[in-house]
Amino acid sequence: MFVQNLRAKNPLIHCITNYVTVNDVANAIIACGASPIMADDINEVAEITKISDALVINLGTLNERTVKSMKASLKQANLDDKITVLDPVGASVSKFRSSVAKELLKEFRFSVIKGNLSEIKFLNDLKSSSKGVDISDKDKDESLENIAFIARNLATKTGAIIVITGQTDIISDENTTYICKNGNSMMAEFSGSGCILAGLIAAFVCANKDMPLKAALMAVCCNGVAGDLAKQKNVLTKVGNMTFKQNLIDEIYKMSDDKIEDLAKFEEIE
Amino acid sequence: MFVQNLRAKNPLIHCITNYVTVNDVANAIIACGASPIMADDINEVAEITKISDALVINLGTLNERTVKSMKASLKQANLDDKITVLDPVGASVSKFRSSVAKELLKEFRFSVIKGNLSEIKFLNDLKSSSKGVDISDKDKDESLENIAFIARNLATKTGAIIVITGQTDIISDENTTYICKNGNSMMAEFSGSGCILAGLIAAFVCANKDMPLKAALMAVCCNGVAGDLAKQKNVLTKVGNMTFKQNLIDEIYKMSDDKIEDLAKFEEIE
Amino acid sequence: MFVQNLRAKNPLIHCITNYVTVNDVANAIIACGASPIMADDINEVAEITKISDALVINLGTLNERTVKSMKASLKQANLDDKITVLDPVGASVSKFRSSVAKELLKEFRFSVIKGNLSEIKFLNDLKSSSKGVDISDKDKDESLENIAFIARNLATKTGAIIVITGQTDIISDENTTYICKNGNSMMAEFSGSGCILAGLIAAFVCANKDMPLKAALMAVCCNGVAGDLAKQKNVLTKVGNMTFKQNLIDEIYKMSDDKIEDLAKFEEIE
Numbered sequence: 001m002f003v004q005n006l007r008a009k010n011p012l013i014h015c016i017t018n019y020v021t022v023n024d025v026a027n028a029i030i031a032c033g034a035s036p037i038m039a040d041d042i043n044e045v046a047e048i049t050k051i052s053d054a055l056v057i058n059l060g061t062l063n064e065r066t067v068k069s070m071k072a073s074l075k076q077a078n079l080d081d082k083i084t085v086l087d088p089v090g091a092s093v094s095k096f097r098s099s100v101a102k103e104l105l106k107e108f109r110f111s112v113i114k115g116n117l118s119e120i121k122f123l124n125d126l127k128s129s130s131k132g133v134d135i136s137d138k139d140k141d142e143s144l145e146n147i148a149f150i151a152r153n154l155a156t157k158t159g160a161i162i163v164i165t166g167q168t169d170i171i172s173d174e175n176t177t178y179i180c181k182n183g184n185s186m187m188a189e190f191s192g193s194g195c196i197l198a199g200l201i202a203a204f205v206c207a208n209k210d211m212p213l214k215a216a217l218m219a220v221c222c223n224g225v226a227g228d229l230a231k232q233k234n235v236l237t238k239v240g241n242m243t244f245k246q247n248l249i250d251e252i253y254k255m256s257d258d259k260i261e262d263l264a265k266f267e268e269i270e
Numbered sequence: 271m272f273v274q275n276l277r278a279k280n281p282l283i284h285c286i287t288n289y290v291t292v293n294d295v296a297n298a299i300i301a302c303g304a305s306p307i308m309a310d311d312i313n314e315v316a317e318i319t320k321i322s323d324a325l326v327i328n329l330g331t332l333n334e335r336t337v338k339s340m341k342a343s344l345k346q347a348n349l350d351d352k353i354t355v356l357d358p359v360g361a362s363v364s365k366f367r368s369s370v371a372k373e374l375l376k377e378f379r380f381s382v383i384k385g386n387l388s389e390i391k392f393l394n395d396l397k398s399s400s401k402g403v404d405i406s407d408k409d410k411d412e413s414l415e416n417i418a419f420i421a422r423n424l425a426t427k428t429g430a431i432i433v434i435t436g437q438t439d440i441i442s443d444e445n446t447t448y449i450c451k452n453g454n455s456m457m458a459e460f461s462g463s464g465c466i467l468a469g470l471i472a473a474f475v476c477a478n479k480d481m482p483l484k485a486a487l488m489a490v491c492c493n494g495v496a497g498d499l500a501k502q503k504n505v506l507t508k509v510g511n512m513t514f515k516q517n518l519i520d521e522i523y524k525m526s527d528d529k530i531e532d533l534a535k536f537e538e539i540e
Numbered sequence: 541m542f543v544q545n546l547r548a549k550n551p552l553i554h555c556i557t558n559y560v561t562v563n564d565v566a567n568a569i570i571a572c573g574a575s576p577i578m579a580d581d582i583n584e585v586a587e588i589t590k591i592s593d594a595l596v597i598n599l600g601t602l603n604e605r606t607v608k609s610m611k612a613s614l615k616q617a618n619l620d621d622k623i624t625v626l627d628p629v630g631a632s633v634s635k636f637r638s639s640v641a642k643e644l645l646k647e648f649r650f651s652v653i654k655g656n657l658s659e660i661k662f663l664n665d666l667k668s669s670s671k672g673v674d675i676s677d678k679d680k681d682e683s684l685e686n687i688a689f690i691a692r693n694l695a696t697k698t699g700a701i702i703v704i705t706g707q708t709d710i711i712s713d714e715n716t717t718y719i720c721k722n723g724n725s726m727m728a729e730f731s732g733s734g735c736i737l738a739g740l741i742a743a744f745v746c747a748n749k750d751m752p753l754k755a756a757l758m759a760v761c762c763n764g765v766a767g768d769l770a771k772q773k774n775v776l777t778k779v780g781n782m783t784f785k786q787n788l789i790d791e792i793y794k795m796s797d798d799k800i801e802d803l804a805k806f807e808e809i810e
Contacts, residue, residue, distance in 0.1 A: 012402045019289045019559040020566050020578045026290050026461035031511050036461065037360070037402040038290045041333035044364035051363070051402070063581035063605070065333070090577070093591070094584035132552045132577040132591070189793070191566035191576065240790020241571050250510020253459070282672045289559040296560050296731035301781050306731065307630070307672040308560050311603035314634035321633070321672070335603070520780020523729070 002218040003257045006207040007033035011053035013202050016040045016070050018060030018089065021192030024249065025056075028196040031253035032222065034203035045069045046076040054083035054111075054206035056198050057104065059097055060090065060133065067100055074108040083111045083206040086160075087198035090133040091115065092122040105158060111205060112216055113154065114163040114198050117142055124154045134188070135166065144168060148177045148269060161216045163201065165194060169224065171217045171266075178217045181265040182224025184231050190245040197223045200252070221264035226251035228263065272488040273527045276477040277303035281323035283472050286310045286340050288330030288359065291462030294519065295328075298466040301523035302492065304473035315339045316346040324381075324476035325352055326468050327374065329367055330359035330403065337370055344378040353381045353476040356430075357468035360403040361385065362392040375428065381475060382486055383424065384433040384468050387412055394424045404458070405436065414438060418447045418539060431486045433471065435464055439494065441487045441536075448487045451535040452494025454501050460515040467493045470522070491534035496521035498533065542758040543797045546747035547573035551593035553742050556580045556610050558600030558629065561732030564789065565596075568736040571793035572762065574743035585609045586616040594651075594746040595622055596738050597644065599637055600629035600673065607640055614648040623746040626650045626700075627738035630673040632662040645698060651745060652756055653694065654703040654738050657682055664694045674728070675706065684708060688717045688809060701756050703741065705734060709764065711757045711806075718757045721805040722764025724771050730785040737763045740792070761804035766791035768803065 011034045017025055022038055029036040039048045042065070049055050055077040057070050077084045091101040105113075105123060113123065116135040121127070131137065151162040151172035164170040169180040187193045200219040208215035230247035231239065239247075281304045287295055292308060299306040309318045312335070319325050325347040327340050347354045361371040375383075375393060383393065386405040391397070401407065421432040421442035434440040439450040457463040467490065474489035475482050500517035501509070509517075551574045557565055562578060569576040579588045582605070589595050595617040597610050617624045631641040645653075645663060653663065656675040661667070671677065691702040691712035704710040709720040727733045740759040748755035770787035771779065779787075 018578070020562050020576075022290050023293060023461065023563060027512055027515070030459060030461060035402050035404060036290075037363070038288070038331055039364070040331065041366060043334065043366035047364040047366075048402075061578055061580065064583065093577070094579070094587040096581060096583035096587075132575050132588075134575055189570060191563065191570060238794055240786070240793045242567055242786045242789040242793075245567070246510070246512040246516065246786065249512040253510045253512075254508055292560050293563060293731065297782055297785070300729060300731060305672050305674055306560075307633070308558070308601055309634070310601065311636060313604065313636035317634040317636075318672075516780070516782040516786065519782040523780045523782075524778055 001257055002204055002208050002215055003033065003255055003260065006203055009207045010035055011203060011206045012037060012051065013054050013056060013199060014039065014049050014052035014073065015056040015058065015199065016066060016073060017056060017058035017195060020060060021195040024192045024245065025195050025199045028249050028252055029199045029203055031249050032200050032203050032255065040066045040069045042069050042072055045073040049073040049076040049082065050080060052082065054085065054202040056085045056087065056202045058087040058089055058195055058198060059101060060195065062097065062100060070104065074104065078109050083202055084109065085198050085202040086110045086113045087195060088115050088119045088123060091119045093132065110158060110160040111212060112161045112163060112201050113158065114165065114201055116165050116194065117147060120150060120154060120162065120164050124150055126150065144179065148172065152177060161213055163216055163220060165197065169220050171213065171220055173213050176213060177269050178266050179269055180217065180220045180224055182221055183227045186231055186239065186244045187227045189241040217266060218260060221260050221266055222252060222255050225260055225263045226255060271527055272474055272478050272485055273303065273525055273530065276473055279477045280305060281473060281476045282307055282321065283324050283326060283469060284309065284319050284322035284343065285326040285328065285469065286336060286343060287326060287328035287465060290330060291465040294462045294515065295465050295469045298519050298522055299469045299473055301519050302470050302473050302525065310336045310339045312339045312342055315343040319343040319346040319352065320350060323352065324355065324472040326355045326357065326472045328357040328359055328465055328468060329361065329371060330465065332367065332370060340374065344374065348379050353472055354379065355468050355472040356380045356383045357465060358385050358389045358393060361389045363402065380428065380430040381482060382431045382433060382471050383428065384435065384471055386435050386464065387417060390420060390424060390432065390434050394420055396420065414449065418442065422447060431483055433486055433490060435467065439490050441483065441490055443483050446483060447539050448536050449539055450487065450490045450494055452491055453497045456501055456509065456514045457497045459511040487536060488530060491530050491536055492522060492525050495530055495533045496525060541797055542744055542748050542755055543573065543795055543800065546743055549747045550575060551743060551746045552577055552591065553594050553596060553739060554579065554589050554592035554613065555596040555739065556585065556606060556613060557596060557598035557735060560600060561735040564732045564785065565735050565739045568789050568792055569739045569743055571789050572740050572743050572795065580606045580609045582609050582612055585613040589613040589616040589622065590620060593622065594625065594742040596625045596627065596742045598627040598629055598735055598738060599631065599641060600735065602637065602640060610644065614644065618649050623651045623742055624649065625738050625742040626653045627735060628655050628659045628663060631655065631659045633672065650698060650700040651752060652701045652703060652741050653698065654705065654741055656705050656734065657687060660690060660694060660702060660704050664690055666690065684719065688712065692717060701753055703756055703760060705737065709760050711753065711760055713753050716753060717809050718806050719809055720757065720760045720764055722761055723767045726771055726779065726784045727767045729781040757806060758800060761800050761806055762792060762795050765800055765803045766795060
């Protein structure tokens with residue numbers, strides 16, 4: 001029903017995102033049933049947010065010019081109560097990125113914040129350090145319990161749904177926490193896995209506004225199940241990372257509520 | 271003969287285009303037999319237009335900086351009588367984009383203007399509204415007769431060849447109008463189908479300058495036939511949108527005049 | 541051992557590169573065993589270079605803003621003795637690009653400079669002219685002897701390892717020159733072959749710092765062998781350029797020192 005809703009509504013997703021993975025994000029947004037529009041000029045972003053159903057802010061390759069546009073878009077989105085998704089790519093990697101991430105968090109409301117544990121810890125004022133745009137090795141050993149606690153804590157502080165990606169994904173608001181065990185190691189072997197997920201989350205949540213936490217969970221499951229199906233396509237030979245990426249987006253395109261119901265491995269945790 | 275000319279001449283196509291689909295545009299331009307050069311800095315664009323055979327201006331992800339560069343390039347291109355193609359992506363989606371589109375149309379001559387019906391209507395001062403960068407649902411029901419009339423009208427006003435993409439594509443100057451029925455619904459299921467076509471049009475027209483209308487038609491046929499062949503590759507299973515995109519550009523790479531002659535479904539209409 | 545070292549160390553590669561091929565560069569860097577980080581804002585680039593193991597400067601789609609960032613990054617990289625790779629895409633194509641290329645060469649130290657013969661000739665103050673971002677037809681006929689001489693000459697002037705790509709690739713410092721005969725004509729049939737190689741060189745060299753010339757040679761071999769394997773995948777039918785590109789990066793992902801040892805065709809020349 002979540003996928004079906006999304007495809008019936010075909011929401012428009014405004015993305016201010018990095019130029020590294022933007023094409024894959026656009027195609028993944030189409031694949032799941034929504035329509036992407038990428039626009040980052042200060043002269044038009046607020047108008048484009050206004051006609052869109054959701055706004056994705058991705059901090060990869062941010063610059064002074066686009067940060068202003070992000071703020072103008074977020075202002076409009078908050079005014080109109082649109083779905084907003086923050087993807088704080090490499091949030092702690094530089095002072096500039098750190099301060100932008102913190103500023104956005106302070107000045108605007110986000111419906112969902114999605115990051116790896118290093119990024120989410122940073123936003124939560126916990127000591128952490130990314131390895132570039134990837135999770136740090138140290139953070140890889142954090143217990144699921146701790147991660148869930150961090151998610152709930154940031155959810156409480158910000159009012160946002162928190163998605164922490166990792167071997168096990170966490171999807172949480174301040175009261176309820178889900179884990180999802182779909183997906184596999186190949187998803188870290190290409191650039192843009194997280195960016196794609198942020199796009200999917202925006203699409204799923206704005207098409208299923210009455211159940212945002214469940215919708216965010218379904219977006220995570222959709223991505224993970226697609227990753228699992230993509231991997232199964234090449235069981236006999238080692239799959240290359242580019243073919244895997246293509247298969248993943250293809251599988252999002254072919255996704256259905258039934259497939260998610262059959263293959264999703266999620267549960268609510270305490 | 272159009273494809274053969276293009277491959278023999280290997281023209282250089284200067285593109286000032288959006289960062290979403292730029293890679294696919296570059297590879298499609300190579301695939302058809304031309305060479306792409308993407309450059310958008312005001313300090314070099316005029317020089318690069320000067321050494322190029324054609325200029326493609328694509329309004330997706332435009333910004334203040336690149337609009338200045340578009341104008342400098344167009345000025346040079348018009349001065350040197352180069353082939354110029356305008357792709358007014360989402361022309362009416364914001365005041366900024368609308369005014370840039372209208373300004374470019376007023377200040378510069380275009381050899382070809384290519385858009386979906388919503389975009390072309392807007393440039394023709396007809397009431398319309400895009401859905402983001404896609405055609406609006408309302409415009410989808412316009413009759414072929416009306417669309418042809420709109421194309422001829424804009425061709426008369428601007429002196430440009432007008433290409434209107436849709437289920438049936440229209441290629442028209444002020445006197446002669448062709449329709450092309452190749453292509454299929456998968457071409458709207460990935461990002462950049464229109465951007466790729468604009469690149470092909472520039473390549474075909476500048477390599478076949480004595481027959482620009484026919485060359486634009488052949489570019490549309492090339493794209494449509496490639497789309498049809500790409501779809502046929504995956505008749506037994508549902509094809510994903512990323513695989514379809516890859517197949518499409520691959521088929522452009524393998525295109526020949528013979529294939530177009532065999533498979534193109536075009537005719538002249540009154 | 542070069543590939544093994546690279547995968548064991550998983551170095552972080554900071555790229556200031558063009559928006560045309562950036563996604564393929566990122567995925568190729570992951571494929572070979574390193575991690576990419578693309579960042580070009582003046583407010584963060586020096587910091588990001590500082591935490592990275594190597595810096596790639598690619599002049600495609602450069603602009604005034606990113607040139608400042610390139611200089612800030614290079615300053616930091618030279619200060620910290622990081623591996624730096626220059627890819628002077630289309631160096632002579634405009635006055636702006638020419639002067640930036642020459643300025644960077646004058647003001648900063650590069651570990652490796654990689655280009656086609658037209659680009660390297662230009663940096664060497666020899667008469668040449670690119671065809672857009674491709675080698676000029678005239679330069680295609682230069683003898684291997686002359687090319688090797690040009691490489692050694694620029695190596696002596698700059699202290700950099702020089703890589704000249706072409707039908708036969710040249711890898712040279714001021715004393716020792718290798719040629720590599722892997723690779724094939726398909727590698728010029730998609731956009732970004734050279735950009736990918738620059739990323740690989742940065743990764744191989746910074747993970748094998750004690751043998752930089754051999755490491756650069758191994759990067760060239762890795763790329764060429766991957767291209768050869770990619771081509772062999774489609775011997776029965778003509779392969780499209782997009783499928784070839786995907787196969788190439790996939791083969792980099794599956795590369796091993798053993799494969800390079802088996803398949804690399806390189807030798808030292810006088």
